[in-house]
Amino acid sequence: MRKWPRSLGSSRSSLTHSHTRRMRTTMAQTQQQESLPATVSATAAAVTLVFVAGEQEVLTGSAQLIRAAIDDQSQVPGLQGRLWGLAQGVSRSILRRVRTLATGAMQVASRNGDVTAVREIQALQRATEDFIASPVSRIPSHHAQSSAAIANDLTDSLASAAHRITRFADDAYRAATVNGTLVGINPARDIIRDATARATLAEAQAQAWRQLTSRGITGFTDSAGRQWNLSSYVEMAVRTATQRAYNASHKARMEAAGITLFTPSTTGRPCKLCAPWEGKVLSDQGEADVVQDGHRFRISATVEEAMAAGLFHPNCEHTLTAFFPGVTVLRTTEWTDRDEQAFKDTQRQRTLERAIRGAKQAQASALTDLDRARAARRVRELQTRMRNHLARTGLNRRSRREQLDLGNK
Numbered sequence: 001m002r003k004w005p006r007s008l009g010s011s012r013s014s015l016t017h018s019h020t021r022r023m024r025t026t027m028a029q030t031q032q033q034e035s036l037p038a039t040v041s042a043t044a045a046a047v048t049l050v051f052v053a054g055e056q057e058v059l060t061g062s063a064q065l066i067r068a069a070i071d072d073q074s075q076v077p078g079l080q081g082r083l084w085g086l087a088q089g090v091s092r093s094i095l096r097r098v099r100t101l102a103t104g105a106m107q108v109a110s111r112n113g114d115v116t117a118v119r120e121i122q123a124l125q126r127a128t129e130d131f132i133a134s135p136v137s138r139i140p141s142h143h144a145q146s147s148a149a150i151a152n153d154l155t156d157s158l159a160s161a162a163h164r165i166t167r168f169a170d171d172a173y174r175a176a177t178v179n180g181t182l183v184g185i186n187p188a189r190d191i192i193r194d195a196t197a198r199a200t201l202a203e204a205q206a207q208a209w210r211q212l213t214s215r216g217i218t219g220f221t222d223s224a225g226r227q228w229n230l231s232s233y234v235e236m237a238v239r240t241a242t243q244r245a246y247n248a249s250h251k252a253r254m255e256a257a258g259i260t261l262f263t264p265s266t267t268g269r270p271c272k273l274c275a276p277w278e279g280k281v282l283s284d285q286g287e288a289d290v291v292q293d294g295h296r297f298r299i300s301a302t303v304e305e306a307m308a309a310g311l312f313h314p315n316c317e318h319t320l321t322a323f324f325p326g327v328t329v330l331r332t333t334e335w336t337d338r339d340e341q342a343f344k345d346t347q348r349q350r351t352l353e354r355a356i357r358g359a360k361q362a363q364a365s366a367l368t369d370l371d372r373a374r375a376a377r378r379v380r381e382l383q384t385r386m387r388n389h390l391a392r393t394g395l396n397r398r399s400r401r402e403q404l405d406l407g408n409k
Helices: 017-030 036-071 078-127 143-166 166-174 195-217 230-256 303-308 339-366 369-393
Strands: 262-264 288-292 295-302 320-321
Touching: 036 078, 036 143, 036 166, 036 195, 078 143, 078 166, 078 230, 078 320, 143 166, 143 230, 166 195, 195 339, 195 369, 230 295, 230 320, 262 339, 295 303, 339 369
Parallel strands: none
Antiparallel strands: 262 320, 288 295
């Protein structure tokens, strides 16, 4: 057991639980529009919308070009070139905006993390009379510095996603042709000798096209080896980068105020990766048994070690809050079978949301009236499954997540 040095962000053990409740209430009221969940949702929506709109333009535009070529075979020879031109045009349009999008999103995230930390520090000073912090007005802003490197990383990820759009032209051409032939089925010709062969080829073409358009633009792999389509990949990348920028700026401001002990916030919706870290004390000093102001507690890890073990994973909503021995009431979280089932139910909802979006995209990009009707029926079937799933689990429906533009209008 070692004696932990008193930091600027320490407080005496004479503080009561009423101080704790008052501090919690005051701090909770400060986190509104600048909170991590609100910031992540806003930045992800703004950036993802650009890519979702581009994806829809490519998918529906490709379908129009292919339908025109089916109706007029003289357009077949130049079809592949027109598909490529469409995809490249959309890709270039997005590429011109990538750096501005990434930089702007990270600046907002870092600023909000900084602002939230300042408010928390001020709330601590009001609620905890013995808390002594460095004067907030003299603490330099960290958000510009902390966002620059993260913005560069995000720019690279978004640029890679934009470049991938051009490859969809080849995917579209292959899906629209069978053995190099663009096939259209005309019911009026069913009586001719090769009707069965033509119908078989046309159905193969339609099936390939349905599969392609329902998945959207694909080919994205994250560091864990998971496969993503365009909109999901971009949203994940932006959410992860936003979280990094927000938390880096938030932590830097807290440390500048003299706060060296932290504990993850209790979000109410942890997963099995981050749940073990709720109720744990973290510090840059690393694991140790500590005595401070007459209170004993254990530092479980450094922030970096906790992150390596799963804290702040993609889509994680945790932030770091100040820990004060004798003041902060730690709440631990045990991952139970009930939690595991709730997590699986949430993941099932997300799977159904993606499937509904895919069916709607297949409907919008259908090559024939029959395929359009099939896709519409598929949408209704999936929506019924969603309603049944929500009725069984009690989860709230997120209708915007079922829209082609993710509700980001």
